[in-house]
Structure formats: C-alpha cells, structure tokens
Amino acid sequence: MGAKIAKPKPGADAYRLDEQVGFVLRQVSQRHTAIFAERIGCDLTAMQWAVLAKLREIGATSQNQLGRATAMDVATVKGVVDRLRGRGLxxxxxxxxxxxxxVVALTDEGMGLVDAHAAAALAISDETLAPLTAAERKTFLALLLKLR
Amino acid sequence: MGAKIAKPKPGADAYRLDEQVGFVLRQVSQRHTAIFAERIGCDLTAMQWAVLAKLREIGATSQNQLGRATAMDVATVKGVVDRLRGRGLxxxxxxxxxxxxxVVALTDEGMGLVDAHAAAALAISDETLAPLTAAERKTFLALLLKLR
DNA sequence: GCCGGACCATTTGTACACTAACGATCTTGC
DNA sequence: GCAAGATCGTTAGTGTACAAATGGTCCGGC
Structure with missing residues (x-):
C-alpha cells in the first residue's frame, strides 16, 4: 500500500508560500509603493502623503488623533510629521x-501641495487597480475593506 | 447657474484617503502582521518565515535567488538571513x-521548525481571511494575484 | 589569455512600523 | 483638594524595505 505515492507531510508540503494571502498582500503593496514613488511627482512617501491628505480632510489635530486617522503608530507618526515639518509642509x-x-496643521505650502497632487494620487490608485476590470475593482475593494 | 451647489475642486475634495487601495492595503497588511505575530508561536517575523518556508520548498539557494523567490530586496534578504543564521536556523x-x-541552506533545526509550524502558518492565512465567506476568499485571492 | 559586461554580495543611508518604557499632564472619584 | 488612572508625546531598540555605490567574480568574444 502506498508504494508509489509518497505520503504528503501534514503541513510542510501542503504549504506553498506564493499562495498565502500575507505574502501576496506584501507583493501588491510593494507594487503600489513603486507606482506611488514614480507617479506622485513631489518626492513624498505614501505615509507622508497620507498624513497631508488626512490633514486636508479633517483639519489640524493632535499627533495622536492623526495617528489613528492614518492607521499609524504614535511613534511612526512622529517621524513622518518631523520630516514634513522639516520641509515646511x-x-x-x-x-x-x-x-x-x-497640534499638527498644514501650512499654506502644504495645503497647496495636497491640492496640486490630488489628481496624481487618484491616478496612482487607478494604476494600482489597472489589471482589473471596473466590476472586479468594485468587488476587490469591497472585499479588501472587510479584511481591514 | 450653480448657485446652490458648490463646485467640487478637481481633486482635493474628491479624494478620501480611506477609500484608496494603497491605504486599505496597508491596513490589511498590518492586521495580517498582528495575526502572524500572535499565532506563529516561534518568535519569527513574516519575512523570516517566508525565507524558511521558501528554502523548505526549493532547497538551498544563493541569497540572490532567495530574494527573488521571496520578493525581497537583496539588501533586505541579507539582514533576514543574518538573523536566521544567528539563531542557527x-x-x-x-x-x-x-x-x-x-549558498543559504536550512539546518536540521530550521527544517524541523518549518515542519513544526506549517500548520500554524496555514491557520494564519485562514484567520486573515476569516471575515470572508469561502466563495469570497476564492474571489479575493484570484483578484489579489492579478494585482501582483 | 584577457577584457568588457553581466552577475553576486555587502555596505551605507533614508524611511517606515511596532513594542516597551518613560515623564508630563489631564480627569475622575472620592 | 488630591490621589489614581488614563492620555499624550518622546525615546530607544529591532526589523523590514529600497536605492546607490563598491568590489569581487564569472563568462563570452576576440
């Protein structure tokens, strides 16, 4: 019995890294980061952009609230805000x-920069989803939001 | 004309951070990282696990190939491999x-650790997708793979 | 046989991301 | 009023990520 077929180990051989959500998720994030860096056009990282965009949406707030609104750790937010401050944004x-x-607030320059690059930011989201049809994008986003 | 309806700015006001793929993607990744840390049970990061699991799949390889197989930068792979080496894995x-x-190769201890925790790794993927039904998971993974 | 171009690994520098620990400050219960 | 507990910001330490520069090594063409 079972002479020709090797017994599959319960785990090791059934595990293929490339099929695991976390792994693919990271790859998609990497692709998004690359698209972002290429397209944003003002030498900002996605994190820095998130902070600026959020401030534009909700106005001046404490670092703590800003961290919650942008899903960043307080320690992380400090670094990002410091860099933005260094650039006068x-x-x-x-x-x-x-x-x-x-309290963190946009400067006039920061406000102007957000408005000037909002279209580029939308284009980045669009290009990230480019491999999908319009219907697929809707489905994907809906499912992605459930996994938050 | 247009007296009562404010003209939406082309960009700034139409941009809501929480609806952008990249932003949600990062949140989902964060959730996955938290699940991973809690469940893996052997104090490994997802990156470190990816390297070990990949070595289990394809056998000993150069750092360069390993980096490609795990979607990591060469500089990043070095750091991860160094830490795994420090632990004798x-x-x-x-x-x-x-x-x-x-050439990077699993030690016996490393091999044993991968086999011992493969089931936990699968459970992590499962918990990450827990908010979705079985059908939704299939759809989501298929779409996610297209965005790689 | 050697020489230019490709490939591999390392180092350096910047930017996240999270944990843990700390001190300062506010708020609530009493 | 005041002590207990919650909140806010900062710092330190670890672990990704990626770009760019450096230097060693291989290979094909000549």
Missing part, C-alpha cells in the same frame, strides 16, 4: 487647552 | 562552483 503648535497636545 | 556556505555565491 506642516506646523506644530501647542494646544492652549491641553499642554500635553502638539 | 540556516547555514551559509560558499558555492564551490561560483565564488561569488553564498
């Missing part, structure tokens, strides 16, 4: 009502 | 046929 002020808080 | 030898190459 955001300002940091103390909150008169709460001495713990450091 | 892989060995690095010179290729007798090509002095440029540094």
């Amino acid at each position: 955001v300002d940091i002020d103390s909150d008169p009502d709460d001495a713990r808080r450091r | 892989v060995d690095i030898d010179s290729d007798p046929d090509d002095a440029r190459r540094r």
